[in-house]
Amino acid sequence: MNRVATQVLPVSIAAPAIHTGRYKFEWHYWHVVADGQGIYYPVSTEFTVPSMSQRGRPRAFDRDTALQAAMRVFWERGYEQASLSELTAAMGINRPSLYAAFGDKAQLFQEAMALYQRTMNFTTPALARPAARAAIEAMLRDNVDAYCDPTTPRGCLVVSIAAACPDDDSEMKTMLSSKLRTVGESVRQRLKQGVEAGELPADTDIGALAAYFETVLQGLSIQARTGASRQRLHRVVDCAMRVWDSLSGEPQKRPARQRSA
Known part of the structure; x- marks a missing residue:
């Protein structure tokens, strides 16, 4: 009777795991060699639950x-x-x-x-113009064009949300009011420079004039939001700049704009 040469290899291997979404199953086998032929005998299984870092991983996005x-x-x-x-x-x-x-x-x-x-700030570069009158006018007109841009929602995001902010949301209202005050302070500083440069009389009420132009700017946003045309809003700017001219005593001739409702 011939003896069968048998060798048991002291290693364990895992068959391909089966994933069922949340769980993973693995089968382990002994590799037994008999007369040169390999035979696999199942000896154990493993049941694992993937860690939180392995499951539910969010899809990558920009x-x-x-x-x-x-x-x-x-x-x-x-x-x-x-x-x-x-x-x-x-x-x-x-x-x-x-x-x-x-x-x-x-x-x-x-x-x-x-x-x-960062991306829709037209006020800061406008106020950087060398002449104060040109700076204030550019601030109003550049924002009108932005408020009426057909590729973006109408009006100013900050003004629109501040106007609709409920009174009981004090944290939100405080944040928005702070941002609007920053714009107002920038206008005030530019008017102060205009007075110092002799573009406005020395007795100009800078605070009141700054509040006036700030109110016009916010009103232009609200008007744009409710559907006013770009031409109509530029006509409002024409009127606002006549206030400057009445203070400075030097009326400026402005190019005629297309009149439309």
């Missing part, structure tokens, strides 16, 4: 693009009216990804607001 989409939703809908469903749909992400990347809705809005101020 954060900047998602933030731009969120900014547009807030701009169009307002803060209170913009739902998480609308935001995530526009951003192309799910809620866990939104929370992981931006925190909560309020934090997302703050980032969207910062993006708006």
Whole structure:
């Protein structure tokens, strides 16, 4: 009777794992060699649950693009009216990804607001013009053109949301009011420079005049938001600049603009 040469290899191998979404199953075998032929005998199975870092991993996305989409939703809908469903749909992400990347809705809005101020700030470069009158006029006209740009929502995001902000949301109202006051202070400083340069009388009430132009600027945003045409808003700017001319005593001839309602 011939003996059968048998060798048991002291190693264990795992068959390809089966994933069922949340769980993973593995089968382990002994490799037994008999007369040169390999035979696998199952000896154990393993059952594992993937770690949190391995499952539910959010889909990769472009954060900047998602933030731009969120900014547009807030701009169009307002803060209170913009739902998480609308935001995530526009951003192309799910809620866990939104929370992981931006925190909560309020934090997302703050980032969207910062993006708006970086990319849609026409006031600062306008006020940097060398002549004070030209600077104030450019601030008004450049913002009118931006408020009526057909490729973006109408009006100013900050002004629109501040106007609709409920009184009981003190934190939001404080933040928006602070941003609007910053614009007003920039206008005041530019008018002060105009007085110092002799472009306005020395006794000009700088605070009142700054508040006037700030009010005109915010009113232009609200008018644009409610559908006023670009031509109509530029006519409002024509009137606002006559106030400057009445103070300076040097009326400026402005190029005629197309009249339309």
